[in-house]
Amino acid sequence: RGDADDDAFVAALDALVVDDDPIDDRVRLQLHLLNERARGSRSKWAPYVRSLPGRELVGNLPVSWACEEDPDELLCGLFDTHMFRKAHEDKSWLNKLSGALLEDPRNFPADAFGPDLLLWAHAMYWSRAIRLKLPGGGFSSASNDGKTDCLVPLLDSCNHAWRSRHDTGRGAIGYSLVAGAALTAGDEICINYGMKDNGELLSSHGFVCREHARFDFTYVRMLDPATSDPSVFSERRARVRDIVGRQRKGKMSRDDPATTTA
Numbered sequence: 001r002g003d004a005d006d007d008a009f010v011a012a013l014d015a016l017v018v019d020d021d022p023i024d025d026r027v028r029l030q031l032h033l034l035n036e037r038a039r040g041s042r043s044k045w046a047p048y049v050r051s052l053p054g055r056e057l058v059g060n061l062p063v064s065w066a067c068e069e070d071p072d073e074l075l076c077g078l079f080d081t082h083m084f085r086k087a088h089e090d091k092s093w094l095n096k097l098s099g100a101l102l103e104d105p106r107n108f109p110a111d112a113f114g115p116d117l118l119l120w121a122h123a124m125y126w127s128r129a130i131r132l133k134l135p136g137g138g139f140s141s142a143s144n145d146g147k148t149d150c151l152v153p154l155l156d157s158c159n160h161a162w163r164s165r166h167d168t169g170r171g172a173i174g175y176s177l178v179a180g181a182a183l184t185a186g187d188e189i190c191i192n193y194g195m196k197d198n199g200e201l202l203s204s205h206g207f208v209c210r211e212h213a214r215f216d217f218t219y220v221r222m223l224d225p226a227t228s229d230p231s232v233f234s235e236r237r238a239r240v241r242d243i244v245g246r247q248r249k250g251k252m253s254r255d256d257p258a259t260t261t262a
Contacts, residue, residue, distance in 0.1 A: 009035055012107035018093075018100045027097065029129070029149060030121040031113070038112035048153045058123045060206025062087035063094075083199040094118050125149075126204040128156040132168060132175065160205070161190035 013031060016023050023031075036043040043049065058064050062083055098115045101108035131147040155168075155177055165180025179189065193201070198208040 006035070009107060012104060016100060016104070018096050023097075026125060026129075026149060029151065030118070030125045031108075033124060033151065034113055034117055034121050037117075038109075048151075051153070051157075052124055052128075055120070057127060057206055058120055060202075061123055061127075062203055063090040063122065064119060083203050086203055090122065094122060123206075124151070127206065130156055130168075155191075158189055158191040160193045160201075160207075160209075164190045164192045 013023065013028050016031075018027075033049070036045040037049050040046065063086075065087065094115065098113075098118055101113045101118075102110070128151055129149040130152050132150050132152065133147050152175070155175070158177075167178045167180070168175055177189070177191070183189065193205065196204070202208050
């Protein structure tokens with residue numbers, strides 16, 4: 001959450017309206033993240049903000065691939081799939097949010113809340129937010145299950161393994177992550193991001209899982225090599241292979257069972 005005494009920023013969030021509706025808690029969290037990023041070293045969250053990925057994660061998400069004005073700029077086409085529709089809906093929403101923020105430059109200056117940074121915050125939220133029960137509900141209201149979407153240092157750095165089982169607990173001074181199986185020194189700590197198909201994993205996290213390949217397909221269309229510049233086609237093919245061939249946060253080998261290649 002942001003600084004508790006930042007009343008002006010909280011009031012600006014309360015007053016922010018997009019398409020005649022107030023912003024929800026997910027967007028509030030993303031804007032709080034950008035506000036803390038803009039504070040730099042003055043923010044108590046500065047070490048956490050510095051630990052977050054940069055544009056390398058954003059480039060893996062389909063929302064950053066869309067370019068309706070110039071189809072040649074598309075990394076690849078996703079046809080009429082749920083992932084394609086979600087990418088365009090997200091991009092449209094971010095454009096509307098950007099327009100709303102421009103109307104209040106005092107609280108949302110362009111150098112801290114510009115379109116590229118909104119896309120970055122969107123990527124950080126959707127790829128890393130974890131649902132936890134907070135003592136006071138945080139700055140946002142908890143959902144019906146009593147949990148709130150949070151960005152949690154260290155915990156949100158865990159890679160995904162679909163067979164992994166874990167639990168989170170809350171004590172008097174903090175939270176605990178309990179593994180569902182015994183670990184030995186040097187083991188990587190993974191968590192399960194939930195029952196997500198490859199389309200959702202790629203849309204939100206920028207990777208896909210090999211284990212899903214037998215029953216979960218998302219068709220990706222690249223440029224036609226017969227009619228396209230060979231160097232451009234080769235570059236985009238390599239980019240798609242890179243996206244689907246590694247996990248979210250750590251570099252994985254090509255033989256790692258958690259990832260797949262195109």
